[in-house]
Amino acid sequence: MITNKIITYYHKTLDKDKLPVWNRYIFNKVWIFGGKGSSLNKGYENANNVNVRIPIEYIKSKDIFAIGDIIAIGKRADISKQSDLEGTEFYNVTSINVNDFGYNQHIHLGGS
Helix, strand or coil: CCCCEEEEEEEEEECCCCCEEEEEEEEEEEEEEECCCCCCCCCCCCCCCEEEEEEHHHCCCHHHCCCCCEEEECCCCCCCCHHHHCCCCEEEEEEEEEECCCCCCEEEEEEC
């Protein structure tokens, strides 16, 4: 699999007081397609979608992925809320597919 980016993945959990906590994971070798912008083929609404493929070999646990988590492009710092990422390129996870068969096994994330 061709890899072209570094991402920071933020997985949301709740602390003992049921307040959100964002756990940060850095993935150095991922494949990203799409991103912010407009497209005549997809229409403006779907042009901001991103697809991310993380090779299974770089993942310690598949349980860290959930709808509503955040994908930030590049290596980013810890956050306490989503607005901490303002001014950076980030996406909310809208789909998760585990492709753990055959060659190029990976987690496929969709975001917008």
